[in-house]
Every structure is written in C-alpha cells, then in structure tokens.
Amino acid sequence: MEVTFALQKLAAYKPRKTQKSKETFDTGVALLERGAYTAKDEAGWDAVEKLALAALDQGNTEVADKCIRILSDKFPDSPRVDVLTGIRMEATETPEVALRYYDELLQEDPARAAIWRRKAHVLRQMGKIDRAVEELSAMLDTFYTEVEGWLELTDIYLSCQHPRYTYALQSLSHALLLAPQNPSYFLQFAETAYLAEDIPLALKMFLQTVDMTDDDDGDIAPSDTIPTGITLRAWFGVKLCTRKLITEPRAATSSTSHTPAPTTANLSALDNLSTERLRTAYLDLKHESPPTAEGDLISAMTSLVK
Numbered sequence: 001m002e003v004t005f006a007l008q009k010l011a012a013y014k015p016r017k018t019q020k021s022k023e024t025f026d027t028g029v030a031l032l033e034r035g036a037y038t039a040k041d042e043a044g045w046d047a048v049e050k051l052a053l054a055a056l057d058q059g060n061t062e063v064a065d066k067c068i069r070i071l072s073d074k075f076p077d078s079p080r081v082d083v084l085t086g087i088r089m090e091a092t093e094t095p096e097v098a099l100r101y102y103d104e105l106l107q108e109d110p111a112r113a114a115i116w117r118r119k120a121h122v123l124r125q126m127g128k129i130d131r132a133v134e135e136l137s138a139m140l141d142t143f144y145t146e147v148e149g150w151l152e153l154t155d156i157y158l159s160c161q162h163p164r165y166t167y168a169l170q171s172l173s174h175a176l177l178l179a180p181q182n183p184s185y186f187l188q189f190a191e192t193a194y195l196a197e198d199i200p201l202a203l204k205m206f207l208q209t210v211d212m213t214d215d216d217d218g219d220i221a222p223s224d225t226i227p228t229g230i231t232l233r234a235w236f237g238v239k240l241c242t243r244k245l246i247t248e249p250r251a252a253t254s255s256t257s258h259t260p261a262p263t264t265a266n267l268s269a270l271d272n273l274s275t276e277r278l279r280t281a282y283l284d285l286k287h288e289s290p291p292t293a294e295g296d297l298i299s300a301m302t303s304l305v306k
Contacts, residue, residue: 006049006080007080007114008114008146010080010083010084010114010118011083011113011114011117011118011148012148012152013087015057015091016057017058017059018057021053021058022054022057022058024050024051024054025051025054025055025057025058025063028047028048028050028051028054028055029051031051032063032067037070045071045074045075048067048071049067049071049080049084051063051067052064052067052071052084052088053084056091061088061091061092064088064091068081068084068085068088071084079112079114082105082112082115083114083115083118085101086098086102086105086115087118089101090118090121090122095122095123095125095126098122099119099122099123102115102118102119102122103119106119110142113139113143113146113149116135116136116138116139116143116149117148117152119135120133120136120139120152120156129156129160132156133156136149136153137153140174144174145178147175147178147179150171150172150174150178151171151172151175151185153171154171154172154175154192157171158192158195163195165192165193165195165196166196166256169189169192169193169196172185172188172189172192175189181212183209183212183213184230186205186208186209186212187205187206187209187230187233187234187237189205190203190204190205190206190208190209190234191233191237193205194240194241196256197251197254198254198256198259199241199244199245199251199252199254199255199261200241200257200259200260200261202241203237203238203241204259206234206238206241207234207238207270209230209231209233209234209237210231210234210235210238213229213230213231213234214227214231226280226281226284227277227280227281228281232278232281232305233305235274235278235281236274236278236301236302236305238270238273238274238277239275239298240298242267242271242274243271243298245261245262246267246271275294275297278290278297278298279297281301281304282297282300282301282304285304286304
C-alpha cells in the first residue's frame with residue numbers, strides 16, 4: 001500500500017465493530033498463526049496492519065499488540081507503526097497519555113500530518129472541540145493539500161451542538177479546490193449549503209454534481225437514464241431547492257453567498273425536470289407507480305435516497 005495513502009487511512013481510523021471488520025480479523029488471525037504473512041511481501045505486512053486495526057475494532061488488544069510488535073521489529077522507526085501505536089494507546093490508555101505520545105512525536109518531527117490528525121481526534125473525543133479545530137487548522141496551514149484534513153475539519157464544524165455552517169462551507173471550499181473532479185465533495189457542499197439555508201448556492205452545487213455524474217458522453221441521453229447513487233441524491237437536492245424557492249420566495253433573496261436564484265421560467269423547468277428524474281428513480285427502485293402529489297413523492301424518496 002502506498003505510504004501516503006496508508007497514513008491517511010490510519011489518520012482517519014475510527015473503531016467500527018462491523019461484519020467486515022470481524023471477517024478481516026478472522027482471516028488475519030489464521031494468517032498470523034501460520035506466519036503466512038511473511039511470504040506475501042508488502043501485501044503480507046499490509047495484512048498485519050489491517051489485522052491490528054480489526055483486532056482493536058473487536059476489542060482484542062492481545063492480537064493488536066502482537067501485530068504491532070511484528071511490524072515494529074520489521075520496520076523500526078516507521079511512521080505507520082508510530083501512528084498504529086498511538087491508535088492502540090487510544091483504545092485502552094487515558095486521552096492524556098495518548099496526547100503526550102502524539103506531542104512527543106510532533107516535537108521530534110512537526111511535519112507529520114497523520115499525527116496532527118490523531119491528536120485532533122483525541123481532543124474531539126474529549127469534547128475539546130475548539131482545541132481540535134486549532135490543531136487541525138495548524139496542520140492545514142502547513143499541509144494545505146491534505147484534503148482529508150479539510151473534510152475532517154468540516155465534520156467537526158457540522159457535528160457541533162450548534163453547527164457552524166459558514167465555517168464548514170469554508171473548509172469544504174478548500175476540498176473543492178484541491179479535488180475539483182470529485183463529485184461527492186460537491187454533493188457534500190450542496191447539502192451543507194442547504195442546511196445553512198443558502199438555497200440558491202445549494203441549488204447551484206446540486207446541479208454541478210448532476211453535471212459531473214450524468215454521463216453526457218454515453219450512448220444514452222441523460223434524460224433517458226435512471227439516476228442512482230450520487231446523481232439521485234443530487235436530483236433530490238435539486239427538487240428540495242426548487243420547491244423551497246417556489247413556495248418561499250424570500251429564500252431567493254437571502255443567499256449569504258449572494259448567489260443569484262434562477263429566473264422564474266428556469267426554476268419551473270428545473271422543478272419539473274427534477275420531479276421527472278425522481279419519479280423515474282422511484283419506479284426503478286420500487287417497481288410501482290410513484291406518488292402523484294409532490295409532497296408524497298418527496299417523503300417517499302427521503303427514505304430511498306442514500
């Protein structure tokens with residue numbers, strides 16, 4: 001696994017006791033007991049790292065510790081092992097112990113983005129949101145191109161008791177600049193703008209997401225396709241925005257970003273088109289005629305859009 005990508009995954013790690021994690025643990029333990037990982041070169045060592053995380057997911061620190069010892073012996077002074085060791089500390093030690101460990105590593109080498117992010121994660125778990133923001137912001141001042149860092153900062157702002165939508169949108173705007181071809185970031189920006197009640201901006205970004213995910217180069221015209229996944233969520237967002245702009249005209253003039261709303265004619269056309277797209281998706285997903293009333297259609301699609 002490429003080192004930078006591996007460090008990003010470790011930096012973003014959160015315990016998840018899922019079925020996939022359980023399967024990784026069961027398969028990995030068998031590999032570990034046979035010592036088969038040594039014959040698989042890099043893939044084998046990656047498997048040991050994955051097993052360590054899966055073991056922590058399952059609460060099995062004994063296996064996790066064994067994996068970390070194996071990796072530490074094979075790769076002394078490895079940045080990945082350092083981060084993995086910190087994650088192990090987070091599992092059973094006090095937050096203060098984990099923070100001291102991360103601070104020591106940063107004093108030795110401040111240019112370790114993954115350690116900054118783990119430190120911010122611990123602070124966030126302690127409820128010290130402002131300090132977590134400070135740590136991530138300090139990291140991003142140095143490592144501006146860390147897209148995952150901007151997304152994590154966004155998540156912190158959105159998870160506050162009183163969500164800080166303006167700051168979240170500012171963080172997401174950096175992610176868009178750094179990854180302008182990723183439609184999921186545009187969708188997240190659109191959904192955040194909608195929550196912030198900047199409806200014209202939300203509509204603009206939902207349409208941008210549709211434009212990025214509809215296959216204009218395919219053999220089938222976009223209007224004849226069935227919207228799924230991100231495209232479906234984007235069309236659902238378009239519908240929510242158009243209905244709000246039609247039923248609450250004040251929303252068109254209250255954009256904090258000063259984004260202009262569509263003309264009446266264009267708004268009506270977008271509303272009709274989004275309705276048709278949602279009805280097409282509903283028919284495909286449920287194999288029955290979609291609700292005719294717009295309110296019922298929106299309610300029905302809410303549970304289907306993921």
